[in-house]
Amino acid sequence: MHPTLKTLKIERLFGHKDIELHFNDVTVLVGKNGLGKTTLLKILHALLMRQSCAEISNCLNATLTFSDNETIDFRKKPLSFTDADGIEKKIPEDIDDHLYELSENNSMHDIPEGTVGYNNFESKIEIVNKTYLYSILREFLNSKFTLSDNKKYFLNAVAKINFISTINMSANSQQVLTGSDGRQRNFLDWEIEKEIADLVKTPKGKFTLLFLKELNRHFSDSGKKVQITEGLKVITSDSKNPLPISKLSSGERQLLYIMAKVANTKSSPAFLLMDEPEISLHLNWQEKLIDSIKTLNPNCQIVIVTHSPAIIMDGYMDSYVDMESIVTGGK
Amino acid sequence: MSDFSRMIGSPAFIRAYSSIQSGQTMGNIFVENPTDIPFWQHVVNAVEASRYKVRPIAKEKAAGKRTLQKRYAELNQEFLVAVDSDYDYLCPERHDHAVQLNENPFILHTYCYSRESFQCCHLSVESITDILYYHEALPSEILEALTQYSRCIYPALCAFAYLHNQNWQKYGEDLFKDALTTEAAACLIDDELRINGDLLTRLKTRIDEYCQSLMNDITDRVTFEDFKAELNRKGITEDNAYMFINGHCLQNTVVKPMLEKMVAVTKRAEKASIDDMYPEPERRATKRQKMNEIDNYYKNERHLSTLLSTGHAFCRHAFFDQIIEKLRALSH
Numbered sequence: 254m255h256p257t258l259k260t261l262k263i264e265r266l267f268g269h270k271d272i273e274l275h276f277n278d279v280t281v282l283v284g285k286n287g288l289g290k291t292t293l294l295k296i297l298h299a300l301l302m303r304q305s306c307a308e309i310s311n312c313l314n315a316t317l318t319f320s321d322n323e324t325i326d327f328r329k330k331p332l333s334f335t336d337a338d339g340i341e342k343k344i345p346e347d348i349d350d351h352l353y354e355l356s357e358n359n360s361m362h363d364i365p366e367g368t369v370g371y372n373n374f375e376s377k378i379e380i381v382n383k384t385y386l387y388s389i390l391r392e393f394l395n396s397k398f399t400l401s402d403n404k405k406y407f408l409n410a411v412a413k414i415n416f417i418s419t420i421n422m423s424a425n426s427q428q429v430l431t432g433s434d435g436r437q438r439n440f441l442d443w444e445i446e447k448e449i450a451d452l453v454k455t456p457k458g459k460f461t462l463l464f465l466k467e468l469n470r471h472f473s474d475s476g477k478k479v480q481i482t483e484g485l486k487v488i489t490s491d492s493k494n495p496l497p498i499s500k501l502s503s504g505e506r507q508l509l510y511i512m513a514k515v516a517n518t519k520s521s522p523a524f525l526l527m528d529e530p531e532i533s534l535h536l537n538w539q540e541k542l543i544d545s546i547k548t549l550n551p552n553c554q555i556v557i558v559t560h561s562p563a564i565i566m567d568g569y570m571d572s573y574v575d576m577e578s579i580v581t582g583g584k
Numbered sequence: 585m586s587d588f589s590r591m592i593g594s595p596a597f598i599r600a601y602s603s604i605q606s607g608q609t610m611g612n613i614f615v616e617n618p619t620d621i622p623f624w625q626h627v628v629n630a631v632e633a634s635r636y637k638v639r640p641i642a643k644e645k646a647a648g649k650r651t652l653q654k655r656y657a658e659l660n661q662e663f664l665v666a667v668d669s670d671y672d673y674l675c676p677e678r679h680d681h682a683v684q685l686n687e688n689p690f691i692l693h694t695y696c697y698s699r700e701s702f703q704c705c706h707l708s709v710e711s712i713t714d715i716l717y718y719h720e721a722l723p724s725e726i727l728e729a730l731t732q733y734s735r736c737i738y739p740a741l742c743a744f745a746y747l748h749n750q751n752w753q754k755y756g757e758d759l760f761k762d763a764l765t766t767e768a769a770a771c772l773i774d775d776e777l778r779i780n781g782d783l784l785t786r787l788k789t790r791i792d793e794y795c796q797s798l799m800n801d802i803t804d805r806v807t808f809e810d811f812k813a814e815l816n817r818k819g820i821t822e823d824n825a826y827m828f829i830n831g832h833c834l835q836n837t838v839v840k841p842m843l844e845k846m847v848a849v850t851k852r853a854e855k856a857s858i859d860d861m862y863p864e865p866e867r868r869a870t871k872r873q874k875m876n877e878i879d880n881y882y883k884n885e886r887h888l889s890t891l892l893s894t895g896h897a898f899c900r901h902a903f904f905d906q907i908i909e910k911l912r913a914l915s916h
Contacts, residue, residue: 283588536605562592562601568618571642571651575586 255522256319256407257554261297265313271581277572279543281565282558284576290558293576294526297556298416300325301408301524303398325400413518418528422507441506442499448513449485456481460549464516467545471508471538477501479509504533511542515549523553531561539563585658593655595662608634611662613692614641614655616648623699624666626896627692627904631911636664653681659690661914667691668698671757674815674828675749692910695819695903700831702898704839705824706730711897712888716846718881719854724777726842732779733772733838734826736788737764741825743798746811755798761830763794771841777849819902827903835892843888854878 258276266272266289274280274293282290295308300317303325309315315327400408408414428440438446452461461481468479476490486495498506507530515525525546531539540563546553557564565573591597595611602610615624618640628636641655642648652665659665672682673695685691694701702708706727713726740763747755766772766787774780802808826834855875862871898904 283586285587536601562588562597563605566592566601566639568640568643570592570614571647573588575588577586 254320255411255552256321256323256404257522258297258317258524258556259320259322260316260318261293261300262314262316262318263293263296263312264315266292266296267311272579273581274574274579276554276556279547279555279569279572280557281569281573282556282576283560283573288576288580290576291528294416294528294556294558298414298526300327300398301414303400303408305397319404323401323404325398325404327398329397407522411522413521413523414526415514415518415523416526416528417511417514417530419507419530419532420528422510423503423532426503426506438499441510445498445506445510445513448510448517452513452516453481453485460516460519463549464512467548468509468512471541471545472505474535474537475505477505502533504535504538507533508538512545512549515546515553518550518553520550520552523550525553525555527555527557529559529561530557531559531564536563536566540567543569589658593658593660593663595660598662602637606637610634611636611664613638613664613666614652615639615666616652616668617642617645619645620648620666620699622893623702624692626899627666627907627911630899630904630908631915635915636911638666641665656681656684656688656691659688661690664690664692664911664914667693668831669693669695670697671745671748671752671828673818674745674820675752678749678752689910689914692907695906696824696827697829697834698831700835701827702901702904703892703895704831704834705827705898705901707897707900708892708895709839709843711895712843712891713846716843716886717850717854718878719857720850722777722846722850722853724773724846725779726773726777726846729772729779729784729842730826730839731823732784733787734824735822736784737791737829738822738825740764740791740795740798741820741828742812742815743795743802743808745815745828746808747798747801749811755801757830759794761833763791764829765833766837766841769841771845772838773842773845775845775849777846819906840888840892843892847882847886847888851878851882 257278260276261272261274263270263272270289272289272293274282282293284290292308292311295306296312296315297317299306299309300315309327310329312327313329317325422441422444425440425444426442429437430440430443431437452458452464455461465479465481472479472487477496478488480486480488485498487498487501488495498509501509511527511530515523518525530542534542539561542564543555543557544567546555598612599609602608602612613624613628613636615621615638621638621640624638628638640648641651649667652667655663655665667685669685671678672685673693676682676686685693696702696705709730710727713724714721740760744755744760748757748760764787766783770780770783772780772783820828826838855878858871858874858878862868862874
């Protein structure tokens, strides 16, 4: 039995909110706008990934407890500097000083200043070293997260952690990218292609077949069928030619992306965090969403933020938690 | 109550939601878990199929019952719940949930222990035994055995229900269930498909002892007699008392063993008759084929769990009529 999420405690979010959330296998967070639902989801993601983000920086402490009672702790470190502006100034100054020293020690002296060669060399050093220095900085920030080696291994090598924001997905569907081959695609289509790449490679694989079955259960509503023959094809009842994914509706593409993302977890222990997955989906699809995810991966623990009752309407009325009921400290 | 909870239970929201979803204005009937849907769909179909949509409130039964109970106070004409009565109908004062189950017009309940009680009632068992043969039906006393069992437990049921109604924690369901349970692997009919008298006698002795221990705790006999009269008014009699023991227990320790015995005995007789029909060694292949036919028939066409869960002969039962009546009063 792999560890599952048990409790999330957040202290002094935005300086004044204490939150305690107990997880179920499926946890659906509801509540008015502005109560911090998405913030909570992002903090949970930050803890699981052990990566700082603006949201987690807004709380004093956060503790994620697993079913085996091991924890991931985030503690806001008290800084030795007293002047925050000073820190922000000091860090880039230190980086620039370091880069200057590096360039001085290198053979840049041999290249005439102002030439193309000089400028290329300087910017290359800057990029390489800034990336390195920022990674040190990130590591410093990440050191605020404490957890056992055992849990690190579980999260890095065993569990699959996915965060899906439908709002971002919707925005990505409006972002047009031009590839090096000159092809124009929107960002969401590119993400979908990336997600289905593995599934397409194994058309008879267990997880691919499950993915197709589950997707087609939904798509049959609109007379469409997805199949894999030399790539993923969408067959419609009124056309002999398969539709490209880009011609699917936003709801269909969104569902395809979510299903592919879950299918790719391949029954591994997984944590799926979803922000407003209902956007663009018909009520029938919203009602069946959690069941479909559970069919694709029964080991997937789900945390959803939503405004839509349809998400819980078909068997998950015992799974929703109102944000107002988990704020235990001052509001 | 949170805004979200208030919203999902409001009649206006439910009507609008169903209109958007299906183009029809429907109410919701929430049941404990998905396995309860077929039973309650029979109830809805018997009144007006398009008036209510039957939905599971949870995926798991125990969580489902708790979640439904939390909603009792918020129910309305568009937001009904449907639950197993357990002992809430028999013991209406045992706790607050029981009081609500009996008084709230928006709570549909089974009027017997659970939907499994319906699936094991005389009507359901008879509808199964009527088709539980391949070549030739054998006479059996399965229905009489069920009646005998019911009469045997009736006094204990009355005493238990009376005390349980007064103190449900002290007089717990588990003790009652244990006292009524037949011995492991025991069957109320024998290899002749006749009533297993020895078992019934042993069972009666055990149940009488348990019943006596309960009777010793009943000091106010007048109130007890009133309570029994009230049970009788509710339709609980010697002959249907078995529908008020734990439904799974009834199914797994009383009814299913009898049906299994019936299959085994009937199958054995049918195979013996094939044996007699094809004595010649040269017809061994035909004989084997006929034997396989019998095995496959019982395996594929007469799967007992499926017959028990898919039958609907109970729709003619008086308790089922009571459910229909309650729903009909709400439907318009």
